[in-house]
Amino acid sequence: MKILFVSSEMVPLAKSGGLGDVIGALPKAVREEGQDARVVMPLYKQIKDRYGDQLKFMRWSMNKLGWRTMYSGLFSMEIDGVPVYFIDNEYYFGHDSLYLDYAFDIERFSFFQRAVLEALGDPMQFEPDILHLNDWQSGMIPVLLEAHYKAHGYHTNVQCIYTIHNLKFQGIHGKERIQDLMELQDRYMSDDGVMKDGVPNFMKAGILYSNRVTTVSPTYAEEIKQDYYGEGLNDLLSAQSWKVVGVLNGIDVDSYNPETDQTLAKNYSVRTFQTGKKANKLALQEEIGLEQREDVPLLAMITRLTSQKGLDLLLHIADELISQDIQLVILGTGDEFYENAFHDLEWYHPDKVRSMIMFDEELARRIYASADLFLMPSMFEPCGLGQMIAMRYGSLPVVRETGGLKDTVVPYNKFDGSGTGFSFSNINAHEFLFAIKDALEVYHDYPDSWNQLIRQAMSSDFSWERSAKRYIELYEVILSEVQ
Numbered sequence: 001m002k003i004l005f006v007s008s009e010m011v012p013l014a015k016s017g018g019l020g021d022v023i024g025a026l027p028k029a030v031r032e033e034g035q036d037a038r039v040v041m042p043l044y045k046q047i048k049d050r051y052g053d054q055l056k057f058m059r060w061s062m063n064k065l066g067w068r069t070m071y072s073g074l075f076s077m078e079i080d081g082v083p084v085y086f087i088d089n090e091y092y093f094g095h096d097s098l099y100l101d102y103a104f105d106i107e108r109f110s111f112f113q114r115a116v117l118e119a120l121g122d123p124m125q126f127e128p129d130i131l132h133l134n135d136w137q138s139g140m141i142p143v144l145l146e147a148h149y150k151a152h153g154y155h156t157n158v159q160c161i162y163t164i165h166n167l168k169f170q171g172i173h174g175k176e177r178i179q180d181l182m183e184l185q186d187r188y189m190s191d192d193g194v195m196k197d198g199v200p201n202f203m204k205a206g207i208l209y210s211n212r213v214t215t216v217s218p219t220y221a222e223e224i225k226q227d228y229y230g231e232g233l234n235d236l237l238s239a240q241s242w243k244v245v246g247v248l249n250g251i252d253v254d255s256y257n258p259e260t261d262q263t264l265a266k267n268y269s270v271r272t273f274q275t276g277k278k279a280n281k282l283a284l285q286e287e288i289g290l291e292q293r294e295d296v297p298l299l300a301m302i303t304r305l306t307s308q309k310g311l312d313l314l315l316h317i318a319d320e321l322i323s324q325d326i327q328l329v330i331l332g333t334g335d336e337f338y339e340n341a342f343h344d345l346e347w348y349h350p351d352k353v354r355s356m357i358m359f360d361e362e363l364a365r366r367i368y369a370s371a372d373l374f375l376m377p378s379m380f381e382p383c384g385l386g387q388m389i390a391m392r393y394g395s396l397p398v399v400r401e402t403g404g405l406k407d408t409v410v411p412y413n414k415f416d417g418s419g420t421g422f423s424f425s426n427i428n429a430h431e432f433l434f435a436i437k438d439a440l441e442v443y444h445d446y447p448d449s450w451n452q453l454i455r456q457a458m459s460s461d462f463s464w465e466r467s468a469k470r471y472i473e474l475y476e477v478i479l480s481e482v483q
Contacts, residue, residue, distance in 0.1 A: 001475050003030060003037045004128035006116055008109065008137040009098065010039055013047050013079065016098050018249070018385060019134060019165045022216070025252055027082045029468035035475075038126060040116050042093045042108075043075055043086035051077060055086065059123050065111050066180035072115040074123055085124055087115045106173045109137040109202075110181040117144055120155055127155070130475050133162045136171030139206030140182060143194055146209060147184055159478045161471075162210035164203070165382060167224055167231045171202025196232070207236055211478045213244045214471075216383035217404030221246030229380055247471060248407055249383040250464035256365075256392050258458075263362040264369050270458040273394045274451065277369065284370040288354045290327050297326045297443050299436070300371035300395065302364050302386055305334025305342070305357075310377030310400060315341055316429035321436065322349050329367055331356045368393040373439055377424075377432045381405050387421070391457035396450075397421040398435050408462070412442065417449055420457040 009015050011024030023039060030037040048055070058074040073088030087093075092108040099105055116138075121127045133141055142160040149155045178200040179189050188194055194205040207213050215221040223229040225238045237244055255261075258276065259269045265283035268276020278294045285292045299321075303309045314321075315338075322328065322345075330342050330353075342355035356363070368374070374390035376399045383404035387397040391409075399405035401423050412419035422439045424431040442450050 001035045001130065001472070001479070002126065002128045003027075003035060003130045003132055003475060004120075004126065005037065005039045005132045005134065006113075006138040006141060007039060007041050007134045008112075010041055010079070010084065013041070013051070013084070014044050014098055017166070018216075018383065021252075021385065022163075022165065022249055023134065024079075025250065025464045026468060026471070028080050029250070029464035030471060031082060032465070033468050033472055035472060038083040038085065038128075039079075040085040040087065040119070040124075042112055043073070043088040044098060045094050045096060047086065048094075058085075058125075060088075061118065061123070063111070063115055063118050064183075065114060066183060070111060072111075072118065074119050083126075085119065085126075087112055087119070089115070103173065106171065106177070107181060109171070110140070110178070113138055113141050113144060114182075117141065117149060117155070120158070128158060129479060131158060131160045132471075133160055133206055133210065135163070135165050136169055136202040136206070138162075139171055139202035139204075140194070141206075142209035143184065143188055143205045144182060147188055157482075159482060160206075160210040161212045161214065161474060161478060162206040163214045163216070164207075164224070165216060167203070167229075167233065167382070170196075170204070170231070170233070172196075172199055175200055196236075201233075204233060204236060207233065207240055211243070211481070212474055213237075213240065214474070215244070215246050216249045217407045218246030218248065219406045220380075220382045220403035223380065223403060245474060246407075247467055247474070248404060249385065250467045251385055251388045251392065251462050253392065253463045256368075256389050258369055258393050261365055261369070263365045265366070268369075268394075270394075270455055273454055273458065277372075277394055280366065280369040281372075284329075284366050285327070287366070288329065288356070290329075290354060291351065297372045297440055298329065298370055299326055299373045299375060300329045300367050300390075301332070301375045302367055303330075303332045303334075303376070305332050305338035307335070308379050308381075310379055310427075310432070311338050311341075313377045313427070313429040313432045314375065315345075317433040318345055321433060322352050324437075324440065326352065326440070328353045329356070329371070330354070331359070331364055331367060333357055333359055365393075368395055371395040372443060373398055373422075373436065375436070376400070376405055378402060378405060379427060384408070388460075388462040391420055391460050392462065394454045394458050396439065396453055396457055398432070398439055399423050400427070400432070401425045408460075410456075412438075412449075412453060414442075414449070417452055418456070419453055420460055421453070
């Protein structure tokens with residue numbers, strides 16, 4: 001099968017969040033399963049600056065965008081064996097940041113989506129069977145494909161699957177502006193079409209007009225049909241529930257591998273983690289200026305500092321938690337309120353807390369390898385990668401049972417020893433505290449059970465191979481339905 005992933009991000013080319021990680025890994029995994037997977041994305045300035053000498057020019061054209069006629073270049077190169085196409089336009093993508101002013105972003109990604117469809121077939125020398133679309137930046141493609149191409153006999157065999165990575169950002173703007181940019185007939189610019197609450201909504205269009213809709217975990221696929229998680233689209237997702245499927249993300253198990261990770265003080269495996277993790281803990285304590293003690297439980301958070309991540313729960317119990325014999329390390333950036341709150345927490349508890357308001361990929365890996373417990377009390381979590389990386393490094397997660405956290409972390413069962421971490425169900429600070437205390441009890445009083453939990457966590461399969469096979473099944477179902 002020929003699959004073209006349409007995305008605004010891809011590691012290592014351009015990334016602002018989890019979408020980039022997914023597109024950096026999933027197409028490669030799909031290719032390894034024998035399918036012809038490729039990617040198309042904008043040609044951002046940072047890509048030109050870094051990879052300019054590797055880009056192959058394919059063609060240029062003048063594309064219509066409402067009353068505008070805009071230059072669109074098409075370039076290509078290979079990344080880790082995956083063919084990647086780039087849509088070039090200096091006005092839209094020649095900036096230092098991936099995302100700019102929201103109103104301008106609507107125009108930029110309207111151009112991108114129309115340029116992608118113009119590039120299919122002869123210009124790209126690739127006619128996909130499946131367009132695998134991602135988030136609002138490509139949500140209008142299915143309706144554009146139907147209105148401007150299939151209706152006139154072009155790309156009639158191309159089908160669409162739409163993946164929601166972040167339901168919160170939906171691509172919303174005024175009707176007149178979108179009708180101008182997209183040139184859609186009135187029947188599409190209606191409540192039965194792309195309109196939601198009186199305005200066009202790119203994500204609604206992707207959900208409504210695609211053959212299948214996926215989210216990045218099975219539990220999140222069910223949660224978003226509820227008011228609390230649905231961001232106003234829950235009724236639509238419930239009505240379209242027959243096409244909504246949750247497929248769990250993976251992680252790059254070659255990169256996140258404590259046996260080979262060059263950033264660690266000492267490499268280790270599932271057989272040698274007891275000495276390996278202690279050595280890494282002592283090295284990290286020295287690096288960040290905490291007392292060097294291999295016996296003290298080290299708790300860690302590596303996260304964006306936003307309310308979604310359950311930081312209010314942690315702050316609510318912080319003094320009570322820190323009264324225990326523990327150390328707490330927080331790494332991340334985000335909202336100024338949380339940055340200041342964690343700075344203050346370190347100021348009040350300098351012997352136990354380190355709040356590092358920055359992001360450092362290598363330091364993050366050293367923290368994963370050093371921590372005993374990894375905290376993720378999220379309000380919601382479509383998938384989450386941190387808990388999977390933590391388990392890979394033998395750090396046991398304490399999570400709220402939501403989205404991908406519920407799907408990946410098996411709570412400890414003291415009766416049969418099963419589990420890969422600890423969990424709590426409600427958005428309640430003291431439930432979170434009790435879950436941490438339960439974990440600390442096992443750490444201190446039941447070392448054999450603790451070590452067995454680490455072995456089970458490190459042995460979990462979070463490779464992309466499993467996810468790729470599930471997506472391939474979905475592609476096959478879509479194509480079988482339209483034959």
